[in-house]
Amino acid sequence: MKRHTLACAIAAALLLCGAPFPSFAAGASATATKTAATAPAQQMATLADRYYAEIARFDPIGATENGDIRYNDQLTIAIAPKVRAQHLARFQQFLRQLHTIPRARLAHRDQVSYDIMDYELTTTLALERFPDHLLPVSQMDSVPVMLANYAGGQSGQPLKTPQDYRAFLKRLNNLPAWLDQAVLNMREGMRTGVVQPKAVVTAMLPQFRKLTSKTVEENIYYSPITNMPATFSAADKAKFKAEYSALLKSRLMPALDRFANFLEQDYLPAARTSAGWSALPQGEAWYRAYVASSTTTSMTPEQIHAKGLSEVARIQQEYAALGPKMGYDGPASGLPNWVAQQAKFKPFTSDQQVLEVFRQLDATLRTKLPSLFTLMPKAPLDLRLEPELSRETASDHYTAPTADGSRPGVFWSVVNDPKQYGSTGMVTLFLHEGQPGHHFHIALLQELGLPDFRKFGGNNAFTEGWALYAETLGKEMGLFDKPEDYFGHLNDQMLRAVRLVVDTGMHEKGWTREQAIAYMRETLGYSEDEARNQVERYMAWPGQALSYKIGALKIQELRARAEQALGPKFSLPKFHEIVLGDGTLPLALLEAKVDAWIAASK
CATH class of the missing domain: 1.20.58 (Methane Monooxygenase Hydroxylase; Chain G, domain 1)
Structure with a gap:
């Protein structure tokens, strides 16, 4: 600022005196202005x-998950x-x-x-x-299970080179201290009344028991040694085997045993019987802060609950029109239950058959998406099955490619029992988790030249809102021509609407876990296990599930606004470029950006 002011003063003095404007003065002024x-x-x-x-x-594990491998050797005791x-x-x-x-x-x-x-x-x-920090683990999210999945070499952290092995070993070295700190935190939570629900703890127990073992060789964290690349030298193989074995035997296995025993013997009896966050100290304000963070809006839980009920009613009207096309003539609310009972919609006998359907869909989309998008990621998309350790509690999901291109974006399909895997929702699922959903948004973040905090960060309302909006494009691409596929789309839409009702119902309105499960079974046709897994997810992640529908409704609203304002000037590929072109935005910033584009396009 000072240099800019001085340069202006010199230039003004020269002009006022009638002196010629020297070249050096012009250069100094231009340089100073540029500097300022x-x-x-x-x-x-x-x-x-x-x-x-x-x-x-x-949160170096978060960096790893986002494809930033620079912190793969770190594990901060952030709790x-x-x-x-x-x-x-x-x-x-x-x-x-x-x-x-x-x-x-x-x-x-x-x-x-x-x-x-x-x-x-x-x-x-x-x-x-x-x-x-007093709630450091749940069945949905925990550092030990995340690192156990990494140990297999197929998840977020690469294990292909000696450098990778050294990084993972260094990270594992901090896990015993993390586990011991988690016990301290949870004991403090027991003292102050900040504890997980019993259902959440019960869902966690099998995961943590699987992390324990009687021998080093049986332990899941020994998997890097079991699966060591043949290209490693004999010296590296011997060194890594000795180092991983020593860590497991002397420190990590005892810490895992201590934690699993604490969870079962001490924490489970102290866990709460309530389902909602409002039962915790400061719980109501805490939940509202989560809602604001998750939705990036000022909507209240009451408003979101009402919007959810409205969306449920709207989608059930669509069920009424669709049911007869599928051979169903009962009440609209019964369509999901009827579909769930039809054997023809569960045609699989192996998980590989499920994966092959997704691969065929991926090939079809590669021919259709160029007509809707001019801005597309360069990074490839791979399709894989979820590792067995987390398969029982995981949902189908996407992981980002690494910034250096060493790992593609990955769509993870969760198949527990292929014979019970329904086919009706597969198109919508892949549009959401694969392309043009998460892959088109998250992979693009690596390629837009954004600052790292934007490249590797973001918010759920945009991220999940975009993926849910991407599902709706299946209709424009002719992917919902079969009634059963359009039902799958509607049923997934219904799931996101039901989430608005159930999440706010439990955490704001005092619903019980059983009440939430019953509502999900009635409106979605879910089995007891499916509904339970979903409800316990919302119990562990309050507010997170609200982001999907709130974000998607905003993007759909902005598209409709642009179509109406621009008429024949509206371009769908350009709209998608405007939405995605600055990476992840809070919804208010996205709205301002779209409004500015509309004004400029007029």
């Missing part, structure tokens, strides 16, 4: 780098109260520093970065007063 213009940009870039580095050091407090204190400092940067002097992309960082820091700090 880039100074805020440099401040923003520096702060963005420091912000992401803090996030990745605090330790002191570490958590230091992390949040640095976030406070980042927010203060951000507000010293003159936003108006930033270029558009940097202004977007400014707004996203402001939103993320403010949202995270709003959760600071709630002790989420």
